[in-house]
Amino acid sequence: MGVALALSACGNDDEASDDSGGGGGGSAAEGKVGVILPDTESSVRWETADRPALEAAFKKAGVDAVIQNAEGDAGKMTQIADTMIGDGVTVLAIVNLDSESGAAIQEKAKTAGVATIDYDRLTLGGSAEYYVSFDNTVVGELQGQGLADCLGDKAANIVYLNGSPTDNNATLFAEGAHSVLDEMTNFKVVGEQAVPDWDNEQAATIFQQLYTAADGKVDGVLAANDGLGGAAIGILEGNGLAGKVPVTGQDATVEGLQNVLAGTQCMTVYKSATQEANALAETAIALVNGDEAETTGTTVDSSDDSEVPSILLEPQSITKENVGDVIADGGQKMEDVCSGEYAAMCTEAGIS
Incomplete structure (x- = not known):
């Protein structure tokens, strides 16, 4: 499905961090990625599965990345996004808390020249370049x-x-x-x-x-x-x-x-957090490098019937x-x- 992380690692141990960007001096890609997770209440997966999987994926790729959690607060997510944009992220990935606040974040990022990715949840009415999720x-x-x-x-x-x-x-x-x-x-x-x-x-x-x-x-x-x-x-x-x-x-x-x-x-x-994190990392790296990400198709945004280029993975019944x-x-x-x-x-x- 074109989601295996193909770039070789050449960064140091600090390149993906909880609350601040890493060293980035040896990054394989010139750019910085910000990821905002939604909360710790809707599912334990965000901190126990997604965060470590994302940290590992970006570290392996040698990409400077910062990962934070909005703790269920849309206002806090907006503040985090503003800070990340101000700190120079070139790609911003969010798991929105609601489409309205998510779309507003993406519009701010677009105005600042920052590419955006919807991670796990599609932002209706948003402007993300890509949507990475499971089907x-x-x-x-x-x-x-x-x-x-x-x-x-x-x-x-x-x-x-x-x-x-x-x-x-x-x-x-x-x-x-x-x-x-x-x-x-x-x-x-x-x-x-x-x-x-x-x-x-x-x-x-x-x-x-x-x-x-x-x-x-x-x-x-x-x-x-x-x-x-x-x-x-x-x-x-x-x-x-x-x-x-x-x-x-x-x-x-x-x-x-x-x-x-x-x-x-x-x-x-x-839904393998490692697989989804690798797909996000690969997509973000493509944007950092000015390339197009490999997609599996498109997803229809029901708010305006637009089609968002997507990387959709296959879930498994357990x-x-x-x-x-x-x-x-x-x-x-x-x-x-x-x-x-x-x-x-x-x-x-x-x-x-």
Whole structure:
């Protein structure tokens, strides 16, 4: 798919840092890349997976890079972007918190002559040169099919616990899941709601309300990621139904994988942070060098029907049978997933 990082490393250990640009003296590319991650609440992946993968990718390429986190604050993301632009980044990649603030950041960058990349989430109405992500419609399709496989052919009531309404990815996840499940006449949607800012505490409250409104007659939960899935599992557990009502997820987090092993979550979706980080690094390097990045196609910006050149990667469905694939790929460490009570479950699943 043209995303392997091909440039040789020649930088020093400081070239990708948490809060400031690195040395850059030996950079293979003349330029500086800024990356702004969204938060630490919507998913643990941003700090535990994406940051280290990005740091490694830019270090390997010998590229001067700075990576910061907006901590869920759009105002803070704007301030970080302003500082990065003022400090001379030549490429700015963001995971927007919402399309409006993201588009405003990209417009500022464009005015300053800074190229921009949408990382993981498309900024509707934005001006990014490229969009680097996984195929998010396919993510939803995998979730929908995963839930269908766990429910089988029986009649079942389904609740959708969707991601943040300000995240275009959440819209794509839901569309993908609906495209699969809506075709199956044995399934009935008895509740559906988006969770603001992917907040897990709000997710628990929302799911409790949906569960109550359905008089407890919920047979399956289409949860958009592992955090939301975990919130639903907590409510189900309180009603003696954990493990009896299939729940989906996404991100293959440690908790999500443990829930899959325990049988309280029927599946998750793995998206290799290393693969996505390498794709971003390669795209940023192309822009730094004034070249065109190799793409896999385009993505339609639904706000104006424009087409954004894109690098879209393929996600993987994970069930109890292939949890080991995530560990083997480096997505999680065995000692983290298989700790404590989960050690025996890992052994049973053939993970050793």
